[in-house]
Amino acid sequence: MVQLTDQKPETELLIADVLKSLRKSPKELPCKLLYDERGSELYNDICEMPEYYQARTETRIMLDNAAEIARLIGTNCLLIEYGSGSSDKTRVLLDTLEDTAAYVPIDISKEHLLAAAKDINRDYPGLEVLPVCGDYNNHIDLPTPSKEVARRVVYFPGSTIGNFDPGPAVEFLQRVAELCGPGDGLLIGVDLKKDVEVLELAYDDPAGITADFNLNILRHLNNDIGSDFELDAFRHRAVYNEDEGRIEMHLISEVDQEVTIDGVVISFAEGENIWTESSYKYSPEGFARLASKAGFTVKHVWTDEKNLFSVQYLTR
Numbered sequence: 001m002v003q004l005t006d007q008k009p010e011t012e013l014l015i016a017d018v019l020k021s022l023r024k025s026p027k028e029l030p031c032k033l034l035y036d037e038r039g040s041e042l043y044n045d046i047c048e049m050p051e052y053y054q055a056r057t058e059t060r061i062m063l064d065n066a067a068e069i070a071r072l073i074g075t076n077c078l079l080i081e082y083g084s085g086s087s088d089k090t091r092v093l094l095d096t097l098e099d100t101a102a103y104v105p106i107d108i109s110k111e112h113l114l115a116a117a118k119d120i121n122r123d124y125p126g127l128e129v130l131p132v133c134g135d136y137n138n139h140i141d142l143p144t145p146s147k148e149v150a151r152r153v154v155y156f157p158g159s160t161i162g163n164f165d166p167g168p169a170v171e172f173l174q175r176v177a178e179l180c181g182p183g184d185g186l187l188i189g190v191d192l193k194k195d196v197e198v199l200e201l202a203y204d205d206p207a208g209i210t211a212d213f214n215l216n217i218l219r220h221l222n223n224d225i226g227s228d229f230e231l232d233a234f235r236h237r238a239v240y241n242e243d244e245g246r247i248e249m250h251l252i253s254e255v256d257q258e259v260t261i262d263g264v265v266i267s268f269a270e271g272e273n274i275w276t277e278s279s280y281k282y283s284p285e286g287f288a289r290l291a292s293k294a295g296f297t298v299k300h301v302w303t304d305e306k307n308l309f310s311v312q313y314l315t316r
């Protein structure tokens with residue numbers, strides 16, 4: 001039996017967050033809102049696309065180096081995963097680690113998290129699975145495992161760290177560092193800088209799956225907080241900002257229009273954009289510098305032969 005700990009923020013906080021973001025110039029929406037049940041499924045579809053090199057490359061790196069990663073992590077760890085999604089890459093770890101004390105998947109997308117946790121619970125009998133629904137931008141209380149824990153290892157795959165601007169990335173890593181004592185570690189997937197064409201295609205595929213994923217943020221808001229966004233009146237755009245080293249995903253308003261959110265009317269001019277997600281790309285040195293600001297030292301970096309992606313193990 002899997003018991004979910006629910007620390008998902010209340011709808012009132014969500015509405016306040018949305019209105020604050022849409023009152024900025026340029027308008028924004030928090031990228032966590034891309035993920036409801038449908039958004040998580042669309043993300044899985046993105047991972048299957050030939051253009052989205054990240055997911056298959058990261059999985060390949062994990063598979064190729066599983067034994068070495070497991071040796072660094074050691075036995076009896078409490079495995080805490082932020083933004084766990086379908087927990088697919090986690091299976092590589094769970095297949096290789098010895099005597100994992102418990103697994104704590106944390107995600108904002110509640111139904112998807114619970115389904116993934118149940119699948120892990122079924123496939124790894126004997127492993128205690130303790131899912132927590134919450135926003136990792138806030139403090140999250142971790143459940144207490146029944147077994148004794150030798151060390152805590154935080155897993156953060158999927159290049160999700162790239163969604164944070166550099167300042168908030170350091171703050172997030174500092175919160176992770178607070179969980180880690182001597183011997184504990186952070187295993188993280190970090191996407192690397194590369195050709196603009198490869199990057200832009202990964203975030204704007206010809207089949208339009210990423211476009212659907214991006215528009216899902218509006219669908220999610222209509223379902224959850226009763227806004228009246230017309231999805232057809234916005235279009236997806238993804239561009240690489242070379243100076244900032246990040247992909248930017250936007251939704252562009254096709255017409256002059258008004259949208260009502262909790263009784264508040266927000267106007268959009270034709271061509272105006274909502275910034276929905278950033279995805280920063282790092283050099284290994286650049287990421288090591290960022291992590292050091294949060295007190296982490298990079299112990300090992302694994303990459304693929306084309307240096308598209310990296311999996312890194314860090315300690316305090």
Ligand SMILES: C[S@@+](CC[C@H](N)C(=O)[O-])C[C@H]1O[C@@H](n2cnc3c(N)ncnc32)[C@H](O)[C@@H]1O
Pocket residue numbers: 031032035040043082083084085086087088089106107108109134135136137157158159160
């Ligand atoms: C890029 S996906 C990665 C999923 C999975 N880790 C993987 O590698 O395939 C990001 C995941 O983080 C979750 N997420 C995004 N923002 C979040 C937040 N603020 N708090 C908790 N989870 C969040 C999403 O629901 C999604 O499952």
